[in-house]
Structures are given as C-alpha cells and as structure tokens.
Amino acid sequence: MTTKLQQAGTIKAAFVMGRNVLPTLFSTEDQARLRGIVRLVRDQPVSDFSAPGALGELADTELLITGWGAPVIDGRVLDQLPRLRCIVHAAGTVKTFLTPEVYQRGIDVSSSASANAVPVAEFTFAAIVMGLKRARRFSEQLRTTGASRSTLGFPSIGTNGVTIGLIGASRVGRLVIGLLKNLDARVLVYDPYLDAVEASRLGVESVGLDQLCSLSDVVSVHAPDIAETRGLIGRRQLELMKDGTLVVNTARGALIDSAALTEELVSGRLDAYLDVTDPEPLPSGSPLHGLPNVVITPHIAGALGNEVHRLGSHAVTEVRRLSEGLPLAYPVLAADLARIA
Numbered sequence: 001m002t003t004k005l006q007q008a009g010t011i012k013a014a015f016v017m018g019r020n021v022l023p024t025l026f027s028t029e030d031q032a033r034l035r036g037i038v039r040l041v042r043d044q045p046v047s048d049f050s051a052p053g054a055l056g057e058l059a060d061t062e063l064l065i066t067g068w069g070a071p072v073i074d075g076r077v078l079d080q081l082p083r084l085r086c087i088v089h090a091a092g093t094v095k096t097f098l099t100p101e102v103y104q105r106g107i108d109v110s111s112s113a114s115a116n117a118v119p120v121a122e123f124t125f126a127a128i129v130m131g132l133k134r135a136r137r138f139s140e141q142l143r144t145t146g147a148s149r150s151t152l153g154f155p156s157i158g159t160n161g162v163t164i165g166l167i168g169a170s171r172v173g174r175l176v177i178g179l180l181k182n183l184d185a186r187v188l189v190y191d192p193y194l195d196a197v198e199a200s201r202l203g204v205e206s207v208g209l210d211q212l213c214s215l216s217d218v219v220s221v222h223a224p225d226i227a228e229t230r231g232l233i234g235r236r237q238l239e240l241m242k243d244g245t246l247v248v249n250t251a252r253g254a255l256i257d258s259a260a261l262t263e264e265l266v267s268g269r270l271d272a273y274l275d276v277t278d279p280e281p282l283p284s285g286s287p288l289h290g291l292p293n294v295v296i297t298p299h300i301a302g303a304l305g306n307e308v309h310r311l312g313s314h315a316v317t318e319v320r321r322l323s324e325g326l327p328l329a330y331p332v333l334a335a336d337l338a339r340i341a
Contacts, residue, residue: 018069121175155244165216253278
C-alpha cells in the first residue's frame with residue numbers, strides 16, 4: 001500500500017473522535033509530535049459531523065485521525081471530503097464507524113489494534129500463570145479456613161510441561177505465543193486461516209478445535225466476535241476438556257456457550273479466568289461470582305490507564321510514515337474485515 005499524501009508539514013489533517021477523548025489517547029508530547037508532522041485544519045476534534053459548519057471545515061482534509069466515539073463515516077460524509085485519502089484510527093476496531101464506501105473510494109485505513117493487543121496479551125499470559133498456579137483457589141481457601149496451604153482436591157498445579165491451546169492466531173494470539181516461549185509448554189492453535197508453514201514459523205502446532213480442547217491444560221480464546229465464531233466453544237467442546245482445564249477468555253463472551261460453561265464451572269470440573277462474559281456484565285445473581293475456581297474481571301484486559309497512550313503513539317508513528325512517503329505499517333484491508341474484530 002503506497003501513500004497518497006504529501007510530505008511532512010503539508011498534510012492537512014483533523015481529529016475525529018468523541019468529546020474529551022483526545023487527551024486520553026494522545027499525551028501532550030504526542031500531540032506536539034503530530035502538530036509537527038501535519039497541518040491541523042482545526043485545533044479541536046470533530047465529534048459530530050452534523051454540527052453546523054463541521055464538514056465545511058474539513059473540506060480540504062486529506063487525513064482523518066480518529067479515536068473512540070468517532071461518528072460514522074459514510075457516503076454522505078465522504079461526499080463533503082473530496083480530498084480525503086487516509087484514515088488513521090488511534091484505537092482498535094474500525095468496523096463500528098467506517099462504512100463500505102470508505103474502501104470503495106480507495107481511502108487507506110490504519111488502526112492501532114496492534115497496540116491495544118499488547119496489554120491483552122500480557123493480561124492473558126498473567127491469567128494463564130496465575131490460573132495454573134490455582135491462585136484463586138488458594139486465596140479462597142485461605143480466606144475461608146485460615147489454613148496456610150493445602151492442595152487436597154486441587155487440579156494439577158503449575159506451568160511445567162503443560163499444553164496450552166489458543167483459539168485464534170490473531171494479533172493478540174500471536175503476541176501470546178511469543179510470551180508463552182517463556183514457559184516450558186506445548187502450544188496448540190486452532191485457526192482455519194493458519195496454514196502449516198505459518199504455524200511452523202510461529203513454533204506452534206495447528207490442530208482442529210475438538211483436538212485442541214481435548215489435549216489442552218489451558219484453552220485461551222483469541223478469535224473475533226463474528227457470526228462464524230459465536231458459540232464456537234459449545235457444550236461438546238467443554239465436555240471434551242480434561243478435568244482441571246483452565247478456560248481463559250479475553251476476547252468476547254459470546255464465543256463460549258455461557259450456560260454450558262456455567263454448568264462446568266459450578267461443578268468445579270473446570271477453572272476459568274473470564275475478562276469477558278455473556279451477558280456483560282454478568283447479573284449480580286450469577287453463581288459464577290462466588291466460585292473459588294473462577295476469576296471474573298470487568299473487561300480490563302485491553303488498554304487502560306497508562307497503557308492507553310500507547311494507542312496514540314502508535315497512530316503518531318503511522319502518520320509519520322505517511323509523511324515520509326512510506327506505506328502504512330498496520331493497514332486494515334477491506335478483504336480482512338469479515339474475519340477480524
């Protein structure tokens with residue numbers, strides 16, 4: 001993908017995102033870096049294209065730098081932005097606000113999904129280590145009994161020699177694969193788009209879904225939430241899992257049959273670290289809340305706190321590449337939209 005923009009300092013750009021989002025995504029330093037690369041047509045972001053004069057101000061814009069809360073960019077908007085050539089999204093998915101007309105008109109798109117994948121992968125790795133250490137079970141044991149430690153009735157403990165199954169060789173999945181090299185573990189991956197050559201390059205084994213579920217000590221979900229993946233892990237796949245298998249979900253709750261998973265967890269046969277659930281959040285009366293074999297967190301794996309500025313920095317680096325006549329490093333291609341988050 002080759003850039004269609006001009007050289008540094010001459011690119012006319014604008015921020016398009018929700019109100020008050022700019023300082024959340026972009027540090028003061030990164031905002032200054034951007035202003036040294038592009039010429040902003042207005043100082044403040046556009047959060048509503050229907051606001052009086054909003055589209056008129058953007059008529060000469062070649063680049064939109066978008067973020068959370070960006071309004072929908074459709075044919076009607078594009079008709080008013082005849083010079084627009086590129087959209088750099090300083091967040092994850094672009095599917096919530098970009099319509100097919102963007103691609104039909106040849107506009108290049110980039111996102112910071114790879115930057116957001118970093119904390120998700122770190123969280124997943126931590127969940128795997130803590131989950132296999134049975135930290136939640138030990139914590140609850142200590143709270144209820146005051147005992148220093150007892151492994152009686154616990155599943156196998158530790159990461160040494162375990163088999164870890166990843167569902168999805170996505171951005172997050174691939175980062176998790178890299179982190180798992182720190183463990184003495186066999187890594188299996190189920191992904192219909194992962195061929196044998198790429199699996200070998202990643203140092204993993206490509207297997208079928210049922211095989212992964214039956215062989216793994218950990219099953220971690222890293223697939224997008226699309227029609228083909230909803231309910232991907234159903235009752236059959238859960239029943240195939242060995243007693244004590246740890247289920248980690250940092251993707252989307254709908255990828256696992258919630259009722260079937262609840263039954264398995266209530267029985268104590270499986271353990272789980274769930275950063276996402278279905279529904280989300282879980283009702284206060286859900287039996288999962290008090291289980292000693294389950295950790296539930298409120299969708300915190302993605303960028304939070306000091307991790308968020310990584311998204312803005314990622315976008316600034318992408319804009320810098322454009323200004324230097326380089327291709328986008330993280331393009332979002334129309335052909336990939338159907339199978340990515």
